[in-house]
Structure formats: structure tokens, C-alpha cells
Amino acid sequence: MNGSNWQIEQQCPQCAAPIILDETDRILSCKFCRTRVYLATKDHFRYYIPPAKDINELIYFVPYWRLKGLTYTLEGLNTSYRFFDANLLAFSSRLLPPSLGLRPQALKLKFVGSNNDAGEFIEPSQKAREALSDIDQPIVGKPDQQRIFIGETISVIYAPVYSDNGCLYDAILKKPFTPQVEEKEIKQTLLSAPAEKWQVNFIPMLCPQCGADLPGEKDALIVFCPNCDSAWKSSNMNFTKVDFSIWSEKREDIVYLPFWRMKAKIDGVQLETYADLIDVANLPKVTTEAWKHTPFYFWSPAFKINPALFLRWCRQLTITPAQMDLTTDDFPAKTTYPVTLPVAEAAESFIITLANIVNDKKRLPDLLASLKYTVEDALLVLHPFTISPQELVHTKLGFSMDRTALNFGTQL
Numbered sequence: 001m002n003g004s005n006w007q008i009e010q011q012c013p014q015c016a017a018p019i020i021l022d023e024t025d026r027i028l029s030c031k032f033c034r035t036r037v038y039l040a041t042k043d044h045f046r047y048y049i050p051p052a053k054d055i056n057e058l059i060y061f062v063p064y065w066r067l068k069g070l071t072y073t074l075e076g077l078n079t080s081y082r083f084f085d086a087n088l089l090a091f092s093s094r095l096l097p098p099s100l101g102l103r104p105q106a107l108k109l110k111f112v113g114s115n116n117d118a119g120e121f122i123e124p125s126q127k128a129r130e131a132l133s134d135i136d137q138p139i140v141g142k143p144d145q146q147r148i149f150i151g152e153t154i155s156v157i158y159a160p161v162y163s164d165n166g167c168l169y170d171a172i173l174k175k176p177f178t179p180q181v182e183e184k185e186i187k188q189t190l191l192s193a194p195a196e197k198w199q200v201n202f203i204p205m206l207c208p209q210c211g212a213d214l215p216g217e218k219d220a221l222i223v224f225c226p227n228c229d230s231a232w233k234s235s236n237m238n239f240t241k242v243d244f245s246i247w248s249e250k251r252e253d254i255v256y257l258p259f260w261r262m263k264a265k266i267d268g269v270q271l272e273t274y275a276d277l278i279d280v281a282n283l284p285k286v287t288t289e290a291w292k293h294t295p296f297y298f299w300s301p302a303f304k305i306n307p308a309l310f311l312r313w314c315r316q317l318t319i320t321p322a323q324m325d326l327t328t329d330d331f332p333a334k335t336t337y338p339v340t341l342p343v344a345e346a347a348e349s350f351i352i353t354l355a356n357i358v359n360d361k362k363r364l365p366d367l368l369a370s371l372k373y374t375v376e377d378a379l380l381v382l383h384p385f386t387i388s389p390q391e392l393v394h395t396k397l398g399f400s401m402d403r404t405a406l407n408f409g410t411q412l
Contacts, residue, residue, distance in 0.1 A: 008047055010111040013037060013202045021111070023047075023066075024153060024340075025218045026234070027205065036213070037202040038223070040234035044128065044154050046112035046198055049103065051119070051160035051171035059119030059171055060190045061158035063090040064100050065131040069152030070307050072352050074368065079355055081307040087157060088131050090124035093189045095168050095178055096161070104157055107172070112158065112198065121158060122190070123197070128154045146368065150348045151304050151341050163190065201237055208232065208239050220338035222258075222380065229331040231380065242380060245326035249384035249395050256336045256382040257392070258302035259317060260346040263295070263377040269367070271296050274321050282359045283319065294321050298353060300346035302339045302380060309405050314353040316399055323396075326381060336382055337406070343378045 008021040012030040019030060023045075029036045039045070051059050068085045087100045112121065132149055160171035163186045167176040205214040205223070212227035222233045222242055232239035246256070270276050274294040275287045299317030301310060350373055358367065385392040393400045 008109050008111050022219070023155060026220065027216055027218045027223075028202070029218070036205040038205055038234055038239075040201045040203055040236055041199070042236045043198075044156055045200070046121075046156045046158065047109040048112055048118065048121075048158035049107050049160060049172060050110055051162075052174055055162060055171055055174070057162040057164050057169075059160050059162055061119055061121045061160055062093075062096055063122055063124040063156050063158055064088060065090045065124070065126070065128055066104060066155045066157050067128075067131060067152060070150050070310075072148045072150065072307065072311075074146040074148070074352065074355055079311070079352060081311075083307075088126075090126045090131065090156065091122055092125050095181065095186065095189055097177065100157065100159055103159075103172075109157065111200070112156075119160065120190075121198075124156060146351065148348055148352055150310070151345050161190075163187075203234060203238060209241075217338040219340055221342055222339040224331070224336060226331065229328065244380035244382065245328055246330065246332065246382045247323055247325070247384060247396060248327050248330045250330075251384075251386070251395070253386055254332070254335060254384045254395070255387055255392065256332050257385055258337060258339045259313075259381050259383055260300045260302050260341075260343050261322075261379045261381050262298045262300070262343065262347055262350075262375055264298055264347070264350060264373045265376050266350075267372045269371070277319070277357075281319070281354075281357045283357075284359075291321065297322055298347075298350050300341070300349045300353075302341050302343075302346065303337060303406070304340050305401075305405050309401060310349075311352060311356055313399075313401075314349050315356045316397070318353050319357055320397060323381075332382065339380065343375070343380075347373075347375050347378075 008023065010019050010021055010028065011017065012019055012028070012033060012035055014035040015030060015033040017030055017032040019028060021028065026039050027036065028039055048061050064087045066087045070081055071084055072079060072081045087104060089096055089098050132152070162169050162171050166181060166183050166186070168178060168186050169176050205216070206212070207214055207225040207228060207230065209230050210225065210228040212225055214223045214225055214232065216223035222231055224231050231242040231244045233242050269280060271280060272295070274291040274296050277283065277296050278285050278287050278291070299314060301313050351368055351371060355368060384395045386395055390403060391400045392403055
């Protein structure tokens with residue numbers, strides 16, 4: 001079993017052959033019938049732990065939130081971060097354990113399909129965002145702290161249980177969770193819960209614009225068509241087009257990394273131009289007339305990397321004047337690193353980016369305390385990097401990153 005990503009058993013929708021997926025996989029590829037489809041859903045993916053065999057009672061599948069990612073904490077003048085990997089009960093009951101512990105990593109999981117007859121699946125009664133707030137209890141009650149989650153992977157994992165002779169049983173070990181209780185309490189816990197209504201859609205990996213096959217890494221959130229130079233993301237039932245541009249480089253030894261360029265409206269702060277940024281952040285630069293007309297954008301990697309490097313790239317690109325020579329020509333589909341961080345998650349970086357840009361740190365608590373923003377526009381921009389044995393170097397800006405840093409994202 002892969003310790004960093006769960007392995008999931010799923011059947012090919014065309015030939016029913018078994019396929020093993022990782023939790024972050026979005027593209028299903030069958031080596032038997034060559035079917036390639038994109039897995040899409042309106043919210044979060046669902047998986048379940050199969051129960052033991054020879055259980056005659058009705059199996060109920062109880063939902064747990066599985067949460068994994070990075071959390072950044074702003075406390076006073078300091079920014080810290082940590083990795084978290086937790087699972088929490090998403091259903092209100094005193095009879096059930098609050099966590100599954102290490103079971104998801106140790107046991108085989110199966111994909112919850114649209115028509116699953118393994119038992120009764122119970123709908124989560126707690127929201128994912130509420131579960132996220134529960135995993136960092138140490139900062140509760142400290143008003144000078146702000147917590148920000150970026151790039152988290154959220155899914156639902158179902159644990160099987162059943163009722164027999166006044167006991168609620170773990171259907172994996174066939175052992176009771178708690179001492180015997182009144183049967184009506186168990187029935188009230190399980191029978192009164194709303195049934196889960198969820199489905200996964202399989203979108204053929206064909207370009208909606210030209211009909212060509214869409215290539216893509218298995219964990220890609222956006223896929224590119226090299227035939228008509230277009231980009232697409234899933235929208236539950238189909239693909240929708242994504243705007244993108246290229247900071248083109250006329251060289252052969254180039255790989256393009258995706259970044260989000262985001263225009264934000266921030267209440268109470270004037271950040272329309274690059275000159276505004278120099279003023280707000282008190283950057284050691286002399287404002288020019290051109291910068292008074294240069295739009296200001298927040299930037300973020302569109303892929304998952306280690307937290308220190310993520311902050312560095314957000315800061316470096318955000319304090320760099322916006323590029324004006326972007327193009328949609330010379331589309332480099334074969335040399336583009338996959339997009340694994342959605343723009344909604346990238347926008348969560350605004351506050352920590354500002355916190356790392358502002359030079360007058362004494363202003364930070366007042367500046368960030370009531371900061372509210374809305375994303376007005378977002379563009380996916382492909383940036384060119386040369387490849388050396390140890391590093392990737394931005395050909396336009398000279399910034400570099402260790403090649404092994406990209407491996408971190410595969411663990412989230």
C-alpha cells in the first residue's frame with residue numbers, strides 16, 4: 001500500500017476490468033480496452049472500506065472526512081506552516097469512534113459508484129469546512145492568529161457497521177464498538193440518518209472543440225488539447241474551457257510550469273496597479289510613471305509544492321511587474337507540467353502573500369485583521385524553465401527551484 005496516497009479499486013466503465021487508482025487520480029485509463037475517461041463529481045469523491053464476509057445483517061456505511069494538505073498560520077509577525085493528514089467522523093453519534101486511525105492507509109478501499117449495493121450509505125451531516133476547523137484546535141481562542149488552508153485534498157471515506165442484539169458492530173473486525181445499548185438508540189442513529197445521494201461522472205477524454213484525444217497526467221485538474229491549442233477543466237457533467245496564456249520561449253530544452261495570475265478586489269486597500277503595491281508594501285523601489293498604469297496581480301503556483309517554496313514563488317512573482325508579452329501561440333502541450341492546484345485554492349494564498357511582502361511588519365496585524373477580498377479575474381499562465389541536472393531555472397526571471405521539489409506535490 002502506498003503510504004502517501006490511498007490506492008483505490010475501481011472498475012473500468014467500458015469493460016469492467018479492475019483498475020487501481022490513487023486518491024488524487026482524476027483520469028482513469030484502462031490497459032485492457034484502452035478506455036480513457038475523466039472522473040468528475042460536483043463535490044468530493046467517496047470511497048469505502050469493504051466489510052468482512054459472511055455478515056447477514058444489513059451493512060451501514062458511516063461517513064468520515066479525510067483531510068490532507070497544508071495549513072499556514074499567521075501569528076503576530078510570524079508565518080508558520082505544517083502538513084496535516086486526518087480523518088474525522090462526519091456524522092453525529094456518540095456510539096461511533098471519532099476517527100478511523102490508520103485504517104484507510106492499511107486496508108484496501110473501493111470507489112463508491114452511482115449504484116452501489118454494498119449497503120446503506122449515510123450522508124455526512126458535517127460540512128468539510130467545519131471538519132477543517134476541528135483539526136487545528138490549538139489556535140482556538142487566539143484572536144491574533146489566522147489559519148489558512150491551501151491545496152487540501154478532501155474526500156469521504158465510509159466505514160462499515162451493523163447492528164445485532166443491541167450492539168453496534170465494526171463490520172471489519174466483527175467486534176462491538178461499545179457495550180450493549182438500547183436498540184432504539186442504534187436505530188435512531190442509523191435509520192433516521194439521511195441516505196447518501198451521490199454519483200461520479202465519466203467524461204470521455206475527447207476535446208469538446210475538435211474531437212481529438214486529450215492527453216494528461218492522471219492527477220491533472222486541467223487537460224490541454226495539442227490539436228486545437230485549448231485547455232479544459234471538468235464541470236461535473238462535461239468539460240468547460242479554460243483561458244490560458246504562454247510566456248513563450250524560443251528554445252528546445254524548455255519545460256513549462258503553470259501559474260495562476262489573479263486579479264483581486266480587496267476591501268479597504270488600494271491595489272489596482274504595481275505602483276499601489278510599492279506603496280502598500282513599502283517596497284524599496286522608486287515608482288515610475290509606467291508602473292502607475294501596470295496592473296497588479298497576485299500570483300500562485302498552479303501545482304502543489306512544499307510550503308516554503310510555495311510561499312517563495314507567490315512572493316517572487318507577485319512583486320514582479322506584470323508581463324505584457326504573453327501569447328497563445330506556440331502551445332507547448334507535450335512539455336507542460338500538470339495543473340494540480342485549482343484557482344479557488346490558489347486564491348487562499350492572498351493573505352499569506354501580502355504578509356510576506358509587506359516590509360513594515362508592525363502594520364501587518366491591522367492590515368490583515370479585517371482583510372476581505374474577491375477574485376475578479378484569473379488566468380492560467382505557462383512559464384518557461386530550463387532543465388539542469390539539479391534545478392529548473394526560469395528563463396525570463398532567473399528564479400530557480402530544485403527539481404525534487406515537484407515530488408512533494410505528489411504526496412498531497
